[in-house]
Amino acid sequence: MCDKGSMAQYTRVSGFVGLITLQNPPVNALSAAVRQGIVDMVERALSDPIVKSVVICGQNGNFCGGADIKEFGTNMSGPPLVPMIDAIEAANKPVVAAIEGSALGGGLELALGCHYRIAHSKARLGLPEVTLGLLPAAGGTQRLSRLIGVPAALNLITTGIHVTAAQALQLGIVDQVTDHNAVEVAVTFSLSVAGQSMDARRISTYPCPLPSDFDALFEGVMQKVRQSARGAIAPVACVQAVRAAATLPYTKGMEREQELMATLFTSGQARAQQYCFFAQRAVGRWRMPSGARWETSKPMPVHKAAVIGLGTMGRGITVALAQTGLSVVAVETQEKQLMEAKQAVSGMLERGAKRHGVAPMLDRISYSQNIQAVAEVDLVIEAVFEDMALKTEVFQQLSAVCKPGTLLCTNTSALDVDKLASEMPNPELVVGMHFFAPAHVMKLLEVVYGPRSSPQAVATAMQLGKKMGKVSVAVGNCRGFVGNRMLMPYLQQAFFLLEEGATPELVDRALEEFGFPMGVFRMSDLSGLDIGWRVRKRDELVEPDMASGQSARIRQGSRYSPLGDLLCEQGRFGQKTGQGWYRYDKPGSRVARSDPWLHSFLVEYRARHGLVPRSIDHQEVLERCLYALINEGFRILEDGIAAGPEDIDVIYVFGYGWPRHRGGPMFYASMVGLAKILERLEHYQQAHPDVPYLQPSSLLRRLVASDSPPIHRWREVIKKYQSQL
Numbered sequence: 001m002c003d004k005g006s007m008a009q010y011t012r013v014s015g016f017v018g019l020i021t022l023q024n025p026p027v028n029a030l031s032a033a034v035r036q037g038i039v040d041m042v043e044r045a046l047s048d049p050i051v052k053s054v055v056i057c058g059q060n061g062n063f064c065g066g067a068d069i070k071e072f073g074t075n076m077s078g079p080p081l082v083p084m085i086d087a088i089e090a091a092n093k094p095v096v097a098a099i100e101g102s103a104l105g106g107g108l109e110l111a112l113g114c115h116y117r118i119a120h121s122k123a124r125l126g127l128p129e130v131t132l133g134l135l136p137a138a139g140g141t142q143r144l145s146r147l148i149g150v151p152a153a154l155n156l157i158t159t160g161i162h163v164t165a166a167q168a169l170q171l172g173i174v175d176q177v178t179d180h181n182a183v184e185v186a187v188t189f190s191l192s193v194a195g196q197s198m199d200a201r202r203i204s205t206y207p208c209p210l211p212s213d214f215d216a217l218f219e220g221v222m223q224k225v226r227q228s229a230r231g232a233i234a235p236v237a238c239v240q241a242v243r244a245a246a247t248l249p250y251t252k253g254m255e256r257e258q259e260l261m262a263t264l265f266t267s268g269q270a271r272a273q274q275y276c277f278f279a280q281r282a283v284g285r286w287r288m289p290s291g292a293r294w295e296t297s298k299p300m301p302v303h304k305a306a307v308i309g310l311g312t313m314g315r316g317i318t319v320a321l322a323q324t325g326l327s328v329v330a331v332e333t334q335e336k337q338l339m340e341a342k343q344a345v346s347g348m349l350e351r352g353a354k355r356h357g358v359a360p361m362l363d364r365i366s367y368s369q370n371i372q373a374v375a376e377v378d379l380v381i382e383a384v385f386e387d388m389a390l391k392t393e394v395f396q397q398l399s400a401v402c403k404p405g406t407l408l409c410t411n412t413s414a415l416d417v418d419k420l421a422s423e424m425p426n427p428e429l430v431v432g433m434h435f436f437a438p439a440h441v442m443k444l445l446e447v448v449y450g451p452r453s454s455p456q457a458v459a460t461a462m463q464l465g466k467k468m469g470k471v472s473v474a475v476g477n478c479r480g481f482v483g484n485r486m487l488m489p490y491l492q493q494a495f496f497l498l499e500e501g502a503t504p505e506l507v508d509r510a511l512e513e514f515g516f517p518m519g520v521f522r523m524s525d526l527s528g529l530d531i532g533w534r535v536r537k538r539d540e541l542v543e544p545d546m547a548s549g550q551s552a553r554i555r556q557g558s559r560y561s562p563l564g565d566l567l568c569e570q571g572r573f574g575q576k577t578g579q580g581w582y583r584y585d586k587p588g589s590r591v592a593r594s595d596p597w598l599h600s601f602l603v604e605y606r607a608r609h610g611l612v613p614r615s616i617d618h619q620e621v622l623e624r625c626l627y628a629l630i631n632e633g634f635r636i637l638e639d640g641i642a643a644g645p646e647d648i649d650v651i652y653v654f655g656y657g658w659p660r661h662r663g664g665p666m667f668y669a670s671m672v673g674l675a676k677i678l679e680r681l682e683h684y685q686q687a688h689p690d691v692p693y694l695q696p697s698s699l700l701r702r703l704v705a706s707d708s709p710p711i712h713r714w715r716e717v718i719k720k721y722q723s724q725l
């Protein structure tokens with residue numbers, strides 16, 4: 001017996017078992033039609049006198065990826081989840097969830113409403129709603145806390161982590177784990193408990209086990225969550241909902257869960273986080289200005305890769321490559337550095353393997369001082385010192401040594417990938433792979449293509465990035481690519497604010513309250529002030545003799561702040577020297593302390609340059625720094641360096657600490673209102689006419705003139721704009 005056409009299929013199996021299969025590929029999300037299907041099929045199974053038990057599973061070996069996120073923000077129709085799950089729990093016949101693939105969010109909540117849960121050993125379970133700016137509001141906070149206790153429930157719900165089937169068994173989320181077909185095991189099991197009372201299996205009736213140090217536990221967790229949430233409201237609401245489970249009867253706890261969810265659901269934060277979810281997936285569907293795109297570009301096979309240069313970046317890249325299971329040749333010409341790198345890489349791999357309970361991939365890597373060792377690899381990632389002449393020399397050696405067709409990638413954060421490619425006999429095989437430090441930890445990868453890069457080369461780098469667990473974004477070649485290019489106006493405004501009267505503490509506090517993990521000055525101290533200094537020297541911006549006077553603050557016809565250069569001249573390179581924008585107890589210390597020297601230095605500097613300090617508030621800091629950065633984002637879209645706003649937002653959320661609950665800079669701009677951003681930029685540009693970065697971009701003007709369309713429609717305006725250039 002079977003009901004095809006519905007998004008939940010009903011079949012009677014083994015004579016007496018009603019098998020309900022969710023059918024909504026690819027993840028069997030609980031759309032309105034799926035929920036309706038479940039309600040109808042459960043009713044059918046329960047009213048059929050022949051059926052003794054029920055099994056719920058998902059099509060194609062995937063239980064359920066939760067509520068259909070695409071439905072959020074629409075007029076949600078169809079049966080709601082809570083009564084649907086309550087009806088399953090109240091059933092007088094055993095209902096067993098057969099969990100294969102994932103049981104996430106509403107999917108796990110559905111399983112928690114069942115009387116038993118049987119998981120395949122490869123299944124993964126979790127309540128990731130917090131990552132979407134929500135909480136598990138189909139009874140998840142109330143049932144999970146009752147089932148596994150408050151501390152474990154808090155951990156899962158406030159972080160959104162996915163657990164393996166083995167972990168779920170240990171926690172008590174599932175009753176059985178099997179290596180066999182979970183549906184068949186569940187069917188047999190359901191028959192073995194048929195006819196029994198299910199009273200003891202209804203989780204909503206369980207008392208919530210209370211920890212002895214209840215108040216201290218919640219206080220501690222709340223403090224930790226508030227700190228790490230950086231202004232996100234969902235993690236806090238999750239703690240409050242679990243607290244309700246621990247203190248209120250089930251029905252009252254459910255009311256609280258719904259109340260908290262209603263606040264989150266309508267918040268801009270949830271919209272921002274759901275936008276990030278889809279943006280992260282959209283960047284995988286890359287396209288180049290030439291029209292080449294992801295569907296039509298086949299990646300080359302990569303079995304063996306090489307890394308040239310084993311400094312900090314090269315070591316991280318080697319670790320990340322080895323962890324994908326690839327064979328890696330790691331090359332460093334200096335023997336001492338090679339030995340040190342080998343030790344460091346082995347240590348990183350061992351620590352990583354220990355954390356994940358697997359064997360370290362040490363034997364995947366061979367080390368060599370000789371570049372000839374890369375002769376047989378399919379792809380090379382060069383990670384030598386950031387110097388064009390050196391990189392060109394290495395690339396020339398590589399093209400002489402490597403087998404034909406080897407993809408040559410440069411890990412550069414700013415150098416011209418086209419220029420490098422133009423020196424090679426096969427420029428189509430050259431792309432940039434801009435990793436972020438530490439390269440084995442940071443999720444972002446900018447894949448930089450030039451006009452000559454072949455679509456196949458881009459596809460290969462993008463696929464390799466994915467295998468390495470990175471969120472890879474394909475971007476065009478320009479100074480700083482996307483991320484660092486947008487950072488320039490942001491940093492520049494921060495320096496100008498100091499000249500005008502702000503302190504590093506004030507600027508950092510404003511940015512940290514906005515949600516960045518670190519303000520711009522603390523971040524500069526961490527990365528090292530000398531890095532920017534070196535770049536500015538290369539750009540001939542640093543002029544040490546011009547200590548005072550108006551001309552000391554003008555370069556190439558525009559306003560310039562030499563503050564960073566002056567600090568570097570004093571040997572203040574940040575954390576590593578114990579002094580930068582802040583002072584540190586000793587070189588390498590991490591705790592930034594206010595530095596009276598720096599404050600006096602700023603006072604003297606302003607006096608020397610005839611600058612009258614004024615009071616600057618957080619609003620101005622945010623508008624000046626963030627709107628200048630956003631403005632550059634619009635220019636990047638104008639230039640076709642990023643294909644769409646999602647690319648920019650993903651880069652900023654995954655690589656630059658932009659708070660996810662604010663959706664990325666371009667999404668944030670759409671929330672603030674493009675007209676407002678334009679008005680503020682015009683205002684600041686009038687006040688600072690010598691700052692080109694504050695000149696509103698033509699695309700921003702065009703979007704405002706087109707009635708500020710929603711972000712998903714910007715691409716149409718961009719396309720029209722570009723076609724008219």
Ligand SMILES: CC/C=C/CC(=O)SCCNC(=O)CCNC(=O)[C@H](O)C(C)(C)COP(=O)(O)OP(=O)(O)OC[C@H]1O[C@@H](n2cnc3c(N)ncnc32)[C@H](O)[C@@H]1OP(=O)(O)O
Binds near residue numbers: 067069107128134
């Ligand atoms: C009333 C409010 C109730 C809320 C409770 C909830 O349930 S909220 C939703 C909670 N669920 C999640 O957060 C899970 C989100 N999905 C994932 O984490 C992953 O997709 C996955 C299930 C682990 C599968 O990962 P995999 O890497 O295999 O695939 P993709 O991530 O690329 O996804 C494939 C396509 O499916 C789309 N998609 C995934 N989950 C959902 C979903 N819950 N709703 C709608 N669409 C979903 C995803 O966007 C991909 O689509 P493409 O068009 O191919 O990009």
